[in-house]
Amino acid sequence: MSQKLSFQKASENDLEQIVSMYRISFKKLYDRYHDEKTSPYKEPAEVIQRKIRQNSSFFFFITEDRVRVGLIRVMLDPKQPNAKISPLLVLPSFQGQKIAQHALAAIENLFPDIKTWYVDTIKQEDKLVHLYLKCGYKIIEDKNQNIQPGMDLVFFSKES
Helix, strand or coil, rough: CCCEEEEECCCCHHHHHHHHHHHHHHHHHHHHCCCCCCCCCCHHHHHHHHHHHHCCCCEEEEEEEEEEEEEEEEEECHHHEEEEEEEEECCCCCCCCHHHHHHHHHHHHHHHCCCCCEEEECCCCCCHHHHHHHHCEEEEEEEEEEEECEEEEEEEEEEE
């Protein structure tokens, strides 16, 4: 892949495709952890639709050569120049091509006024933890969240 990524802002009209991308991309993690409470795989369309409608929440399709290869959501903090990314997904057929890494850098450039970026992921998923560390995110010490036995969230931040 050429890594000529671009972003296309999603709207409520894209809800069906967003839900489909959630199911396809998060199925493997759901099958591994069977997390009924917090897994994006189990997130109802109505919840995703509410997130799309939020004023400080922006969903973007990650595209390459006009093909939608992933999705990223940026949530802006209305009181501070901070943002959280959740979720970041790359469709399985496009994984392993550094798309997530390039998408993170590109989305950060798209929001130049953001001073601190936040993200979290499953602590037991070494590839995901490695991705964020490689992209300059640092683990927020003493801020882990146990979801269930064998599954914890680890939190990261990055200063711009």
